[in-house]
Amino acid sequence: MFCALCGADNPNDGHFCSKCGALLQGQRPLAPPVPAFDGPAPRYIGPTETSGKAIGSLICGMLFFFFPVAIVAIVLGHLSLSEIRQAGGRLTGRGLAIAGLVLGYAGISFIPILIIAAIAIPNLLRARMAADEASAVGSLRTVVTAAYSYQESFSNGYPPSLKALDGMGSGSSGCDHAQLIDPILATGEKSGYVFTYVALPALADPQVPSPQAAAHGCTVRGGTSFTINADPVCSDSRPTAPPTRTARGSSRRQDLVGGDAGVDQIGCGGVVRCCR
Numbered sequence: 001m002f003c004a005l006c007g008a009d010n011p012n013d014g015h016f017c018s019k020c021g022a023l024l025q026g027q028r029p030l031a032p033p034v035p036a037f038d039g040p041a042p043r044y045i046g047p048t049e050t051s052g053k054a055i056g057s058l059i060c061g062m063l064f065f066f067f068p069v070a071i072v073a074i075v076l077g078h079l080s081l082s083e084i085r086q087a088g089g090r091l092t093g094r095g096l097a098i099a100g101l102v103l104g105y106a107g108i109s110f111i112p113i114l115i116i117a118a119i120a121i122p123n124l125l126r127a128r129m130a131a132d133e134a135s136a137v138g139s140l141r142t143v144v145t146a147a148y149s150y151q152e153s154f155s156n157g158y159p160p161s162l163k164a165l166d167g168m169g170s171g172s173s174g175c176d177h178a179q180l181i182d183p184i185l186a187t188g189e190k191s192g193y194v195f196t197y198v199a200l201p202a203l204a205d206p207q208v209p210s211p212q213a214a215a216h217g218c219t220v221r222g223g224t225s226f227t228i229n230a231d232p233v234c235s236d237s238r239p240t241a242p243p244t245r246t247a248r249g250s251s252r253r254q255d256l257v258g259g260d261a262g263v264d265q266i267g268c269g270g271v272v273r274c275c276r
Contacts (some may be wrong), residue, residue, distance in 0.1 A: 046090070053080035054093030057100025064107025065114075071079070073104030127265055135191040136230045143197065144179035150222075153178070155223030156213035162186045162197045175218035193230045199223030 002009055008019035016023060053076045060073035080097040143162070150159045154175045159165050165178050166186035173179040190196050200223050213222070 051080040051093040054097040058096045061103025070107030077101035098149035132192040136193040154216040156218045158226045196229045
């Protein structure tokens, strides 16, 4: 109970005020005073400005593909958000800061993908080039073997062109379409390599085949020897292996087909040029 005269706090069953001695009987107990408290701060209505850190965070976030810049975007984004909260409306740019944070974290998460791509893509390209080189070596051996088979089968010397070896699986074989190589190789380009086949010099008469060759259906005279090169279609048009050596067909079949001699002459840096 509070004394009505001096306001001192007394027990509810007391008769006299412990401070001023006034009689407490008949007085109403007063409610305790309500503690004062500060109301909400008035909203800032003056001029505002955009947080410079928020702008910097957004700019750095747009350059997230540079790893250190992505970290700067994250740091500036968090600092700007803290400043904007404490400024009470004087600073703006919360959206810019959030956008910079998103881009910064995206940049950090993108770095492992770039590292994996930087390691995997060159290996894939090297594997593809190695496969193309191996395919070119096999194609050269196929053409050389087919040229010798053509010479033995049609009595027309070596085939006048790759087209004469074409026609695999398209009916019966003939002198002009011997069905010894696949149609893709007969076009002169396969697996990233261009094959240049030349039959020379021609036999006695370059226009008219011999009677024996004509009996086999030959319409074009063959040659007494041949050359074949394989050149890569490189992205920079400049193969970096040593210049091509010419594979020559002759009466010595082992020069290019079978045996160690064939392996040494037909290969990357030999009759096959390779991209590196």
